[in-house]
Amino acid sequence: MVQLLTNSSQFTCIPNSTKSQENFNTTSKSRNILPLLKGCTHLVQFKQIHAQIIKTSFNEFAITQTQLAKLVESLVNSSQIDYARLVLNQIINPSIFAFNTMIRGYSEAGLGHEAIQLYIHMRCKGLEPDNFTYPILLKACGSLKQGKAVHSLVAKNQDFKSEIHSLTCLIAFYCGFGDIESARLLFDKMAERNVVTWTAMINGYVKQNRYKGGIDLFYQMRNCGVEINELTLVCVLSACANLGALEMGKWVHRFIDKNGIFFNHKLGAAVIDMYAKCGHIDEASKVFKILPVKSVCTWNSMIGGLAMHGCGEEALERFGEMQTRGIEPDDITLIAVLSACSHSGLVEKGKEIFYKMRSDYKIELNIKHYGCLIDLLCRAGLLDEAYEVVKNMPMEPNGVLWGTLLTACANSNVVELGETAMEHLIELEPFNDGNYVLMSNIYAANERWDDVARMRRLMKERQIEKSPGHSLIEINNVVHEFMVGDVRHRCSQDIYSMLEDVAISLKKEGYTR
Incomplete structure (x- = not known):
């Protein structure tokens, strides 16, 4: 095995030789190492190839630089970030490809600061960005402010201020940070948009629970004659499901059938979810039965839909069938199953599944699973037991869990436990008007009018208005x-x-x- 010095200062730098470059075909020579790089599974193997590149690099400067850039790419793809940077530092004149690859590596590794610093270093070397640089750099941005700085760079560059890929990535970035207004402003100014651009904007609305805005934009997309792909349809179906827009959801289903679009597992799950949330569980079941591919997310949608409609026994049957067919349940599956038990009053079965999740299904309990158990107990009127679960959770209970407990107290007119829940909610969700209204209703049901007035004063002091x-x-x-x-x-x-x-x-x- 060839020993390699990993200190970048000890790497041998090969002098440029124009005459030597003319005697070699750079592209064909650089391809010789590609099969070897693809077969590497360990850093030691990458080091062996690196040593071989250096060993055979005399009079082949351009070939060596190309091979080193390919080595950087393979190292980044194998998450060998530190060594990839050492190799990049060895390249005398790194290409934009090498820098882009390294910036991408830092971004994917969650090292956004290093990615941005490397971009600055690249620009200091006089290297101009290409079509891939800014989209990659956006992934390194950890704040809206940093993303806006990248936006300013794109706007100042004549080559990219109308480049569709970079602008689409900016739209997705703004949507990801919840700044729909900035995303829409950019979207409306674009001279050219493709299906990816439209879908990114629609998805942004849906992710921010602005479903009507997403559907309205989809209508515009149809009127503009833009092609519609599977991801677009998944986004629209999600909006239809949350709005209860059954007719629009049916149109999407017909569109899929009419255009012969393959029912992949995500699209199938979205159609099932849409029918279930729009109150048509029978239609959801029909779609489920004819799907050619059923993944875990498809089963989750069906079980969740049955749970929503109070079909607890059937949901548990589907859960058993899923396992019989060799589909491993995930954490979302168990949320759906526990929800089915909750909506159908299957208290003991739900508790049994919850406490066997780790041993039987190898799934770690998270706060959503605890939320399902608390909801199950609250619906059954077991408020004291639910409170014990909240107190003994391994993680800090959030506003949703305390809110579930408060709602149960309101349904049963339980004052003392309701006050305990409200104390935590005032800290966690100080401006949630619904909590104050619930607590006020509890006091009113128990004819504690002074406390009702106190709740109203508290809302007024904090300028909290009841949402219409x-x-x-x-x-x-x-x-x-x-x-x-x-x-x-x-x-x-x-x-x-x-x-x-x-x-x-x-x-x-x-x-x-």
């Missing part, structure tokens, strides 16, 4: 949103007039409020 109720309705594939006392809708006068007519008709039939 709202509802959504889908008509002719268009989702309309209404809030209490809302008069913004263009048909509001007709709607209120019709509601008044309905109220009058109900009174005539003997119905009273």
Whole structure:
């Protein structure tokens, strides 16, 4: 084995020789090491190839530099980041490819600061970025401020300020940090957009729970004649599921069938989830049965849908069938199963599954699993047992868990435990109006009017306003949103007039409020 000195200062630098370069075909020579690099599985093997490159590098400067760049790429792909940087430091005139590869390596390793510093070093060497540099650099950004700095670099560069790939990555970056407004502003200014751009923007709306905005943008995408791919459809189906937009979801399902789009596991899971959340569990079951490929996420959607509809026994049957077919459940599967037990009142079965998760399914308990158990106990009226679980959890309970307990206390008019939950919620979610309303209702049910007034004063002091109720309705594939006392809708006068007519008709039939 050839011994290699890993200190970059001890690497031999090969002098440039123009005459020698003319006698070699750089591309074909550099390819000779590619099969060897692909077969490497250990750092020792990479070092052997590195030593061989140096050993055979006389009078082949250009070939050596190309081979070293390929070595950097292979090291990065094998997560050998430190050694990859040593090799990069050896290259006399690193190419933009070598720098991009190393920046990507740092980004994927979570070393964003090092990636940004390397970009600065690259620019100091006078090297110009290419189409891949800024998208790679964006992945290294750990804050919105850093991403905006990259955006400014793209905007200043005449070659990239209209380059679709870089701008699309910027949109995805802004969406990932929840800045939908900046993403949409950039999206609207783009002279050219492709399916990836549209999908990134729609996905941004969906991820930020702005489902109506995602569906509205999808309508625009269809009207512009842009091709629609599987990821676009998954995003739209997710929006339909959360809005209850059944007609739009059905249109997507028909579109898939009409265009012969392959029902991969993600698309299949999205269709099942859409039908289940829109109240059509039978349609979800039909889709599940005909799917050519069923992965764990497909099973999760079906079990979760059955759980949502209170079909606990059937959900458990599917869970058993899933394991019989050799599909290993994951942590999401167990959340769906525990939810099925909760919605169907299968308390003992749910507790049995929860306490055997680690031993039987090799799944570590997380806070969502504890949330399911607490919900199961609260629905069964076992508030003291639920409180004991909250107190003895291995992790700190969050606002969702305390909120579940508070809701159960409101349903049972339990004051003391409700106050305990509320104390924690005031710290965790000080501006959540729903918690104050629930606690106020508990006091009111127990005729503790002074405490009701105290809750209202506390809300007023903190300038917390109760969120108005709202509802959504889908008509002719268009989702309309209404809030209490809302008069913004263009048909509001007709709607209120019709509601008044309905109220009058109900009174005539003997119905009273």
